[in-house]
Amino acid sequence: MIDVNGYLILSYSNCHREAWLVAHRIFPENDNTNLALGRLLHETSYENKGEKDVAIDNIKLDLVQEKNGKTIVSEIKKSKYSLDGARDQLLFYLRRLKEMGVEAEGLLLVPKERKRIPVILTAEEEKRIREMSDEIQKLVDGPIPPIERSQNRCKNCAYYTYCWV
Numbered sequence: 001m002i003d004v005n006g007y008l009i010l011s012y013s014n015c016h017r018e019a020w021l022v023a024h025r026i027f028p029e030n031d032n033t034n035l036a037l038g039r040l041l042h043e044t045s046y047e048n049k050g051e052k053d054v055a056i057d058n059i060k061l062d063l064v065q066e067k068n069g070k071t072i073v074s075e076i077k078k079s080k081y082s083l084d085g086a087r088d089q090l091l092f093y094l095r096r097l098k099e100m101g102v103e104a105e106g107l108l109l110v111p112k113e114r115k116r117i118p119v120i121l122t123a124e125e126e127k128r129i130r131e132m133s134d135e136i137q138k139l140v141d142g143p144i145p146p147i148e149r150s151q152n153r154c155k156n157c158a159y160y161t162y163c164w165v
């Protein structure tokens with residue numbers, strides 16, 4: 001059994017091969033430009049807007065704010081690339097927080113594009129994220145999945161060199 005975390009959920013939403021690589025701790029090169037840009041943006045955005053990098057159990061929240069009696073947890077992304085995966089990642093965090101007795105709302109932030117997308121955990125989304133966690137457990141027990149050829153997705157992926165070169 002692996003400990004499914006938000007990064008695995010994000011990876012699985014992007015590409016099953018990526019999730020398998022992450023789960024098997026085969027990480028992309030650290031000098032990947034996309035990763036470096038993402039880290040820089042994360043460090044310099046939303047200063048003094050709340051508490052950044054809050055780690056609880058196996059979740060790591062980019063930004064936590066209290067507004068009008070509500071807890072808002074945000075995921076900061078550098079571009080609209082893989083926003084569906086980022087949304088699933090945030091839903092996973094909201095579900096984990098709920099299990100810990102914290103009712104929170106989510107916000108996806110793309111500062112470069114001035115995007116703020118609310119994310120709410122519904123019963124259907126909760127079920128879908130639970131099923132996704134089960135699917136990831138099965139995936140990592142199997143062989144590495146084939147390359148999912150998508151020029152658009154692959155060219156933005158940190159594993160591009162690993163898969164394509």
Ligand code: SF4
Nearest residue numbers: 015018148154157163
């Ligand atoms: S490069 Fe493409 S096939 Fe390889 S892990 Fe990334 S998205 Fe998947």
